[in-house]
Amino acid sequence: MEESEELSEVEEEHVQPGEKPLRRSKTKNTFLKKTRAKKSFTCTQCGKSLTTKQWMERHMRVHTGEKPFTCDQCGRSFAMKHNLQIHMRVHTGEKPFTCDQCGRGFIQPSGLKEHMKIHTGEKPFTCDECGRSFTFKNRLERHMRIHTGEKPFPCDQCGSSFAYKHHLEVHMRVHTEEKPNTCDQCGKSFRQSAHLKFHMSIHTGQKPYPCDQCSKTFIGPANLRKHLTVHTKEKPHSCSVCGKRFSLLHHLHSHQKIHTGVREYMCFECEKAFTLAKHLKQHQVIHTGEKPFKCSHCYKGFNQPANLNRHEKVHSKEKPHTCDQCGQSFTIKSHLKKHMKIHAVEKPHHHSLRSRPDGGTK
Incomplete structure (x- = not known):
């Protein structure tokens, strides 16, 4: 540890800001040869040998836990003065080691060295389960959770667990009801940016997923998959009451409410009840006067997407x-x-x- 710390100090002295850190410079080799040749102080705790009495005193802090160098900004302490000096750059914003490929700055030369792998395309860390390679070791460690099934981030509200911290953060919005991604066209908010992106296609009219069987296009892959059952004619889900068959399971579940008579979605304005949430939502625009579906040609607003589709045929001359x-x-x-x-x-x-x-x- 001390040898590497001595080496990092030597590296700091010889790697100037704006320069790339070398993998094995002459300075490093010379330093290592000299230090390995003369080691006269041995630690009584672990048997490690060091070159000077000063380095032995520093080394002993590993065993004593002493950290005499304290940051006056955040109170964090360090065993070595050199480590405190590097840490202070977090507060000053100083990043003296700059990538000559993209201009990104780094606090330490070791950070720049790791970053350079992005530009060289080097991916030295390979998954032995599937063969996928990664630039950084921590990326491989995170990837391995796919294979191990490890989910180290539990929700303290409902007990659900997640493989990645970001997934837990997004999930927590279910409990906090936070929806930070807002549509600038109609004001509707979403928990995830991906959901907002999908929603925006309603306003733009963009439908990037074409059916290879007919000329129809769709706003999302799920919509396309649903549509493909029209061509395959596959209907694996049947109603146990009347025998009617459906291509999608949720269509069967919606249909079964006809037999049960359950209308669990009620409008608080007029008390009309609906079997499906989407039907209630479509109905509510009658009361709100909201017209969130805008024509991309003349910007006329409509309260239902079907009405917008019908209107746009005026512009297409279809x-x-x-x-x-x-x-x-x-x-x-x-x-x-x-x-x-x-x-x-x-x-x-x-x-x-x-x-x-x-x-x-x-």
């Missing part, structure tokens, strides 16, 4: 609903239905609703 009697097309299905009444008078019982392949119902 008219998927076509009359099979005269060929006239319409943006909205209800407009086609109204139009069909003209033909119903002319030819009763000889008309049908026809839509283009990309939308609508025949």
Whole structure:
């Protein structure tokens, strides 16, 4: 320990701010040869040999626990004066060792040396379970929790445990009800920044997840997965009461409330009750007058995403609903239905609703 501390002091003297710390400089080699050649003081506690009486006195602090050098800013104490001097840079903000690749500064040359691995691409720490490599040892140690199942960060409110401290911090917002990520378009808040990012696609209209079976696009991977069941026709979840089948389990759970008659979500404004929370939420905008869904073309607001989708067809000139009697097309299905009444008078019982392949119902 003392040899390494002596070495760090020598390194501090010879590595100037702005220079890269060397892996094994001539100064280090010369220093190590000299110190190993003359060691005349032996510790009676652990048998370690040191070169001078002064270093022996310093070494004895390891056994006595003495830390005579105290920081006047925070009260932290150190066994070595040199360590206090380095610590003081935390308070002064001094970072004399700068990376010549990105300009980031460091308190010690050892910090800069570790940082340089990011630029060199060096990843010396490899997981023996899956072969993944890491730049830093602590990153590998954190990664290993995936394989060991270790979750050292428990929640003191509900007992749930987490592998990473950050995950615990995010989880605690469930108990504190803190939602620090706020949408600047509609004011809705979220616990996680990822949830806000997903929500923003409602306002921007961005749908980066396309279906490879049809032309539809979706705002998230979960939405795309749900949609794909339309093409696969897979419906593994069946209702035990009426036998109706569903592609997704939560659709079955929602359906089963029809049989139980449970309407657990009530509007406090008018006392109307709903089986699903999303239906209550959609209903409440009637009372609030909120129109959070904005058109990306004219910024007109709508209280439901379906209304926004229908409106945007005005800008896209899309008219998927076509009359099979005269060929006239319409943006909205209800407009086609109204139009069909003209033909119903002319030819009763000889008309049908026809839509283009990309939308609508025949």
